[in-house]
Amino acid sequence: MDRRYQVFLSSTYEDLKEERLEVMKARLELDCFPCGMEYFPAANEDQWAYIRDLIDQCDYYIVVIGGRYGSTDSSGISFTQKEYEYAVSLGVPVIAFVHSAPDTIATGKTDKNALAKAKLDEFKTLVQTQLCKGWSNAHELGAVVSRSLTQLIKRTPRPGWVRADSLASAEASQEILRLRHLVDQQQEKIDHLKLKSPEGAEGLAQGAELFELEFNITLSARARSYNDPDRYIKKQASACHSWDSIYAAFAPYLLVENRENTIKTGIGRMLRDAHQHEILKSQKEYDLGSLAITEKSLQTIIVQFSALGYIELSTSQEERKVVRMAKLTPLGHKYLLTVTAIKTNTDVRKISSTKTSSQPAKHA
Template sequence: MDRRYQVFISSTFRDLVEERREIMQALLEMDCLPAGMELFPASNESQWTLIQGVIDASDYYLVVLGGRYGSETEEGISYTEKEYDYAVQAGIPVMGFVPANPDSIPAGKTDKNDAAAQKLAEFQAKVQNRMTKEWSSPEDLGSKVTRGMINLIKTNPRPGWVRGTEAMTPETRAEIAELRAQIAQQEKRDVEGSIITAAEIDKAFAHGDEEIAIEVNHRGYEGYKPYYEDGNISYSWNEVVEAIGPFMLDEAPEPLIRNALESDVLRSIQESPEIWTTTWSSQTAAISDSSWGSIIVQLRALRIIQTGTKKRTVSDKAVYWKLTPAGDDYLVGLRAVSHDPDFRKASD
């Protein structure tokens, strides 16, 4: 299987531009994926989380030292050394490259103060405790990177990246197909198990003309000033089912069903001026969450409704409800118009 490895390149930047170019060219010729500060400003503290993520996603880590220690963090450590320490801590295989002739580095590419030079020397000593190679020119560095990477890959195998079409073996594909079949069977069993087939409602629970007190928040306007009043309105279970049942002949989202009952409640409020304020404009009626929850629980207990079973998009978070066969029969009994045997006689 053809694998490509992501390699993080860490170094100071302005003094090693040519060297970094040679490293990237060497890695590309090996079908590796170079990653480094070209992707982000290494001196920006706010980018540290991004840098960590790129290092974590890399298979190997290369650090190149020149004549400068580099810009420092608030802790007094250079960003290059901070990256190196993180890679070591994360268990990423690392390889260091140090100058073979540090005294020959041009003055413009070296630190100008003794403190930075001392930190660079200590950092180089740290790097040389692990696998390192010396370099003398950009071209020499590119060559050393190629040979070093061949050895690093051989001695430290890593997952790498593969094409999606090559990522799965025939055995893996067969296993996935089997798992999908098992999931499909389980989903079918779940759907079948969730379907209520009882022909009658469970009359052990309150139903028919027995009533429920629904908590309502009634709102409206007089001019531009809003007003509201809270109260209870009594509904029989037959009235509840008559109001919302038709919306659940097919599966319907819960917000739509709740709005249907609230519209019916508002109509009842507007027909009761002796109890509620009916002179406001733009009136609304909102059923409390507690009352709505009680209604849903009761209708489920009566075996009038059940949750929907149709597949929907992942983004659709609504709960869907539909009538059970018993609920459908119950609604028909409430709302269907009976035949009047005397109608033909009266019209003749």
């Protein structure tokens, strides 16, 4: 059945008019329905509510980032970033296109405000944790969008839209419903099996058991210049952390498929928070530059949680290179809730209940 897909384009507007036109052409050439700010009504309704509704109906989402952060809402977040985060929260397949040579962008098309520049850099860092491509001019952008969207549609099928006269007859629909019911029953059995631990997992280290993480530290001396070769000190260290604390450090970032390097980044944040004070206690003239687990520790962790059935690995083709990807399995998602969800304090609950029940009754 012939399907067409609705694709939402998010970007700043005035500085990217030519680029938006190329992206629109790319979507039309792929028989997709373009959707973006060009189609926002001038009515006095809540614009953000209207944008959310459009993204809800879209099959795919594209964000293009040039040299501007864009107009912001009352909280200081640009509408481009707000749209991006909303699409990700819905699980809409997202692909980002970031200008690969920002220094070549015309001055009139870049932010002059330091705060806006900083927010733009933070936004770029955020989108680069997902599927991301580079571009340097409008023509190149149109070409890379066309290729990338074709691959995304093939790799991540969506419901799309079909002509009404292509729908099945009433008799065929009844048969489809019957078969769908059988499929749903089988799917329930499959989903149940997905939540079972792999055979032999009970014999693997996990939970509160400790694992020694090895990591590399770079310290920088505040009193020395950046060009001074003696400014930096590099050293290795190790620390023991439970498998649960390690899992909680990176698993929330794998609720949707993400680059394998996200695991390393999450654990690095945990180690920095846990050991920064201790590291700098005897190095008062230094700042902590970087802290990252070794490749050996990283691969051990990946193997361990794969064996436990919590994560699954795959590959993705990006910019002529193969990128390793990771995401939580259904079992891994369930275990993440067990590890990170806040538990109730039963003693406090009992006291609260006692106080409530002991209040004297009030009479009119």
